[in-house]
Amino acid sequence: MGFRQGAVLASCSFFLGVLFICFFVDYRILHQPLTDDIIEDGFQFYATFFNAPPAIKALLHGFIGVGILGLVAKLHAWSDSAVLFDGSSLAAYVFAVAVYLSVTIPSLRTIVTPAEVVARADRIEAMRVLAAGNTIMMVVLGAILVLQGGQEYARRLELKELASAEKAGKDKLSAPVDTSAKDKKE
Numbered sequence: 001m002g003f004r005q006g007a008v009l010a011s012c013s014f015f016l017g018v019l020f021i022c023f024f025v026d027y028r029i030l031h032q033p034l035t036d037d038i039i040e041d042g043f044q045f046y047a048t049f050f051n052a053p054p055a056i057k058a059l060l061h062g063f064i065g066v067g068i069l070g071l072v073a074k075l076h077a078w079s080d081s082a083v084l085f086d087g088s089s090l091a092a093y094v095f096a097v098a099v100y101l102s103v104t105i106p107s108l109r110t111i112v113t114p115a116e117v118v119a120r121a122d123r124i125e126a127m128r129v130l131a132a133g134n135t136i137m138m139v140v141l142g143a144i145l146v147l148q149g150g151q152e153y154a155r156r157l158e159l160k161e162l163a164s165a166e167k168a169g170k171d172k173l174s175a176p177v178d179t180s181a182k183d184k185k186e
Contacts, residue, residue, distance in 0.1 A: 007070030
């Protein structure tokens with residue numbers, strides 16, 4: 001595993017960890033009857049998440065860049081493996097970033113800093129949309145990890161096949177040639 005694949009795996013794993021922490025709240029919002037306790041826990045959790053220090057937000061956004069740079073660098077090799085696995089991973093990663101930018105950030109703003117015209121029901125709906133978006137991002141990032149694992153498996157399988165073919169070729173060349181059958185025909 002090289003630095004480029006390490007960058008991809010690190011960024012995906014980091015965001016899966018962050019989203020897994022959010023999933024403790026998201027699961028209750030999506031799959032349990034909404035009670036005032038669940039709603040208040042969600043508001044409190046996402047307010048803390050949204051009001052994190054700028055260094056935390058810079059770290060999150062920096063890891064987004066590391067993942068994209070790692071995938072683009074891997075795709076730059078332009079082999080069949082890179083096109084299939086890394087191209088698909090890049091498309092999935094861009095989709096996850098698009099969900100983050102179009103769902104997560106606006107929903108967090110609605111939940112934490114609502115406008116005067118936003119009712120409590122709108123904040124609750126924004127929290128449910130945010131939970132669904134987080135779940136979608138978890139699935140997409142998990143798919144990227146599966147694609148990267150598949151690429152590594154295919155690479156190792158290819159090296160194993162090449163080694164066995166090379167060994168068979170050497171064995172064939174180094175095998176003694178039986179000339180007695182040839183002499184008998186003549």
